[in-house]
Amino acid sequence: MDSADIDRQWWKEAVVYQIYPRSFNDTDGDGVGDIPGIVERLDYLEELGVDVVWLNPVYESPNADNGYDIADYQSIMDEFGTMADWEELLDGLHDRGIKLIMDLVVNHTSDEHEWFVKSRAGEEDYRDYYFWRQGRTDVDGWTGHQGPEGEAPPNDWGSFFGGPAWAYDEEVGEWYMHLFDVKQPDLNWENEEVREEVFDMMEWWLEKGIDGFRMDVINLISKPPSVTDNDPPTPDGFDATFDGPKIHEYVGEMGDRVLSEDLLSVGEMVGDVSMDDAQQYVGRDGDGLSMLFHFDHVLLDRGGDIWEYHGYDLTDLKDIFRHWQKGLEGEGWNSNYLNNHDQPRMVSRYGDDREYRVESAKLLGTLLHTLHGTPYVYQGEELGMTNYPFESLDDFEDVDTLNPVRNAIEEGVVDSFESVRDSVAMLSRDNARTPMQWTDEEHAGFTDGEPWLDVNPNHEEINVEAAREDENSVFHYYRDLIDLRGDYDVLVYGSYDDLWPSHTDLWAYTRTLDDERLLVVLNFTSEEQQFRLPREDETHSTADYTDELPLHAGEIDALDTELLIANYDDVGTDPTAFDLRPWEARVYRLS
Structure with missing residues (x-):
């Protein structure tokens, strides 16, 4: 690489810290983290040395999927605080030289969003904001629990969270699409009014002073013709929802209308993203995204279901990273992560979380901060936090764990939770969502109340207070890695x-x-x-x-x-x- 070819951008040189607010810090004793709790810990983020905070959703939501079912894009959930609290957070970050990106969730809304309520009520202007379709009556052997007798969903797609991707609404007499939870109906991006609403909302947040967006499952927003046509969709394979036929048209329109090079925009891309598509999303003359999250490396050690964990081979992991490091070199920009709110703790998954927890946590941090691309640090990663010792299905809160396992047991696919416990415990998203471990006190200093999800019992040894005092801790090593990356252009470019x-x-x-x-x-x-x-x-x-x-x-x-x-x-x-x-x-x- 020649320095004369460098296209410098602040977000290429940054280190991003992800905050899952529900589990970060609680100030009002209700057991749920809140925005004032983040404000209370801003000096900690400054001490760590990060440049950007990615904030998981804090919008108004009934919490069917922990905030990813949004009922109002322009208000703050009461559990998290007020808009004034959010504004204090933004100002506090900016005063410390730390930027803020917000989660953008526009493949779907909550079924309690005003748009869906009006669509369900039959208001003409909102009818086509979502996908309403008639079911099929020519399907032999349909045994689903939804819909009129003898009527099957419009196609046989399954939801990411288990069960059909369609829900029957008795009030409307039709089915609506939900690729995720039944309370998360998919938006119809074919409708120009939907796109206008989304772009206006994004501009509203940018005017409030944020520095970009992390875009949830953004490559699902273009549905295949079998769904977008006004006829009952035919089965064309669930994979058809990935990188649909108009995806670059829609993301490119977003890039032209809302985004700019001075904003950090990172798109979460589910499924098997081709390098051609990736280069189109993030390339110099592409759709306008800064970078993307792919899933290749975090799907390497698991099968199609959460109870199918089989570990990983280092050579395969290296192949995946090499594919992306070389594939986007000179064409786009990489994001580097090994854990987030949807993945288990990286030291338990890719390292040794027992005898060599500290050493392997530091090694994995070294990898992330010395690869080409922007490193993403998930809260607690800088402490070497580990997976939780789950014993019972009752220990879990996550719908992406509970629904598939319960369905599999009910359908006889697996014998019992005990028969799949080890794999489920390894892969569940709840591993990342256990509360941040601040001290060795009760509930790890996270809350004075009863935490919404149990604190990992190892917080007595693994916590911020202890890490700050130990010069050889993972925390101080991460500070050194962040400083090192800031000192050497070669580590960035x-x-x-x-x-x-x-x-x-x-x-x-x-x-x-x-x-x-x-x-x-x-x-x-x-x-x-x-x-x-x-x-x-x-x-x-x-x-x-x-x-x-x-x-x-x-x-x-x-x-x-x-x-x-x-x-x-x-x-x-x-x-x-x-x-x-x-x-x-x-x-x-x-x-």
Whole structure:
């Protein structure tokens, strides 16, 4: 990569911190985090050193899906506070040099949103804001619990949360589409008035001073013709909802009407996103998004259902990241994450959350902050927070866990919760939603009341108070990583090259910008591993690797090298050969 080709943007150089407000900090004792609770912790965010806060939904909502079922886009949920509280949060962040992006949820609304209420009531102007369709009467063997006798849903699609993707409304006498919960009807983006409403709402928030949007499941907003036509839709496969036929038209219109290069806009893209589509979403002459979230790496270790967990191979994980690192190089921008509010804790999933919790949490943080792209830190990640020890189905709150498991048990797909407990406990979204661990006190200092979701019992050891006092904690290591990324353009804009993609235990890569090159070496095991760059005249077999070698020890010998960061003490200065301890991470500057 040549620095002359750099297209500098503040959001490329930023580190984003995600706040799930329901679980961050509670100030009124109702057991639910609130906006004043975030304001109370702003100095903590400043101390950590992050540049942006992504705030999960705080809008008015009946909470069928923890705020992702929005009843009013322009008001604040009472549980979270008031608009005045939100404005205080925005001002407090900006005073500290931290920007704010809001969650944009416009594939669907709540069924309690004014638009749906009027659509259901038959008001002509709102009828086509959603998808209302007749059911099918020619389906043999339909045994669903909804709809008139003998009438099946318009097609056989399933909801992401289990059950059909259509719900029968007795008042209307028709079915409406909901790709998620039954209380989350999908908006009809074919209707120009829907798009106008969405764009006006986005501009309203931008006028209030926010710095961008994270866009929930944005690549689902264009439905296939079988749904958008006014005839009963025919079964054309649920995958047809991903990156639909008019998706770039709609996102591009949003880009032209609302977005700009000075805003951070990140689109969540579900399904198997092609590189061609990705480049269109985020490319220089594309739809106008800054970056996107893909799911390739977080689907690697699981099957189609939440009880199908099978672990991951490092080589496969490296292949996915290399695909995106090289695929968007010079064409667009990556976002880098390993956990968020919809994923289990990364140290439990990709690391070792027992003996080497601290080391593996630091290693995973090293990976995220040294890849090409913008790092996203999910609340508690900087502490090395772990998955919760779920024992019973009653321990869960998440509909994306409860609905599929209950349906599977009822239908005989699985014998019992106990038979799938380990996988469900590993993958449930509730792992990320347990309250933030501030202290070792009761309820981890999160609330004076009864928390809406149980606090992880390991908060007595893993908490902010203890981490701040321990210079070797994950928290202080994250501060160093954030500082390091701010000090070196090569970590932001340098090209990525994987040294040995087929190595099953080590992840080693370089970042290069002009004449500056960094070497990152990560041991993804709980065993010691040897790293050695081959001499230039050695064969691949002599080096015990089988891939093309873009870097030789001879290239480094004459350079003035420097160790920039490591997650162990007593680290050697020779970057060409060394033994790695369990979950050890090192970053060297080679020139």
